Each structure stands twice: as structure tokens, then as C-alpha cells.
Amino acid sequence: MKLKKCPSCNSYTLKENCNKCKIKTKEAHYKFIKIKNAPKSTAEFFKK
Ligand SMILES: [Zn+2]
Numbered sequence: 001m002k003l004k005k006c007p008s009c010n011s012y013t014l015k016e017n018c019n020k021c022k023i024k025t026k027e028a029h030y031k032f033i034k035i036k037n038a039p040k041s042t043a044e045f046f047k048k
Pocket residue numbers: 006007008009010011018019020021022
């Protein structure tokens with residue numbers, strides 16, 4: 001499975017087409033992935 005990225009809404013997906021925009025996605029590289037929406041409490045969660 002390859003990770004794909006929508007060039008329109010910049011969301012990542014594994015599908016050939018974006019769920020939101022219904023357009024064809026492009027290949028993305030894992031190193032560019034950043035978890036923007038992760039809550040700050042996640043860090044504390046992993047400490048326990
Ligand atoms: Zn999209």
C-alpha cells in the first residue's frame with residue numbers, strides 16, 4: 001500500500017481518489033507526515 005496525498009485539500013489517504021474532492025491523489029512520502037491534530041495530552045498518555 002502506498003500513501004497518497006490529495007493535491008487539492010492536502011489530506012492523506014491510501015485510496016486513488018480523495019474522499020472529499022473526488023479527484024485523483026498523488027503519491028506522498030511518509031517523512032512529510034506530521035500529526036497536526038494530535039492533542040497535547042497524547043504525549044502524557046505515552047508516558048504512563
Ligand atoms: Zn481532497
